[in-house]
Amino acid sequence: MPKKIIKKGKKPHKNKPTSKKYTKYKIEGEKIIREKFCPRCGPGIFLMYSQGRLYCGKCHYTSFDKKEAPKTD
Numbered sequence: 001m002p003k004k005i006i007k008k009g010k011k012p013h014k015n016k017p018t019s020k021k022y023t024k025y026k027i028e029g030e031k032i033i034r035e036k037f038c039p040r041c042g043p044g045i046f047l048m049y050s051q052g053r054l055y056c057g058k059c060h061y062t063s064f065d066k067k068e069a070p071k072t073d
Contacts, residue, residue, distance in 0.1 A: 040061050041061075045058050047061075
């Protein structure tokens with residue numbers, strides 16, 4: 001039985017998703033304001049907000065949001 005011949009060649013080009021870093025900055029008047037950044041890594045690394053917590057993908061720093069107790073009158 002002959003072996004199956006596999007053709008080799010160029011792989012099709014796939015576009016990479018963009019980082020969307022521009023969403024982490026806000027412009028107010030003449031000032032540029034950065035959103036939350038990692039206290040361990042410094043101002044260059046932004047924190048991800050997911051499921052009630054802030055998370056750093058580089059050093060794995062995590063801070064949880066405080067749950068507010070319902071007010072009773």
